[in-house]
Amino acid sequence: MKKTFYNSPLGQITILTDDQAIYGLWFDDQKNFGGHYDLSLIDQGMTEQADKVIKWLDQYFAGQNPRLDGIVLNPHTTEFQKKVYHALLKMPYGKTVTYKELSDLIQSGYPRKNLSRAVGNAVGRNQILLLIPCHRVIGSNGALTGYAGGLARKKELLKLEGALKNE
Numbered sequence: 700m701k702k703t704f705y706n707s708p709l710g711q712i713t714i715l716t717d718d719q720a721i722y723g724l725w726f727d728d729q730k731n732f733g734g735h736y737d738l739s740l741i742d743q744g745m746t747e748q749a750d751k752v753i754k755w756l757d758q759y760f761a762g763q764n765p766r767l768d769g770i771v772l773n774p775h776t777t778e779f780q781k782k783v784y785h786a787l788l789k790m791p792y793g794k795t796v797t798y799k800e801l802s803d804l805i806q807s808g809y810p811r812k813n814l815s816r817a818v819g820n821a822v823g824r825n826q827i828l829l830l831i832p833c834h835r836v837i838g839s840n841g842a843l844t845g846y847a848g849g850l851a852r853k854k855e856l857l858k859l860e861g862a863l864k865n866e
Contacts (some may be wrong), residue, residue, distance in 0.1 A: 701744035705756055709852050716748040720773035721788040721827045732824040735775060762859060764792040774826040783821040784831045793860040795837045
């Protein structure tokens with residue numbers, strides 16, 4: 700595993716990859732930075748996946764809607780979180796979804812009572828920001844709520860995608 704750095708318009712990003720997959724992508728000052736990885740023990744360097752992610756980020760921050768072709772997402776998660784992230788990956792560029800709408804997309808078999816809260820917790824633990832677009836999830840009242848990278852960044856990301864037209 701190697702860590703690579705990317706200077707985005709919204710701050711430095713740390714990317715964790717090997718040649719097979721991406722394991723993490725974090726804004727350097729966000730909540731849960733590094734997830735369960737001790738990034739201080741991981742060497743800096745480029746991998747094939749890091750190169751693909753950097754090209755994706757360049758396109759994304761240029762206002763394009765890049766595809767994840769060839770990028771293998773491998774976040775260290777629970778099975779429930781994987782279901783949430785799979786649903787998030789279906790959220791179109793430039794669109795938002797509420798936590799409730801997202802919870803409605805999760806397959807049955809989970810208790811409905813606290814499902815929206817569980818979905819919110821899974822979204823908040825996303826270790827591959829941007830590529831798994833948790834910034835597209837908003838509150839039921841349309842409010843920008845909960846983003847590990849900070850609400851100001853969430854707003855800028857949604858503006859970039861055209862999801863906030865009147866801001």
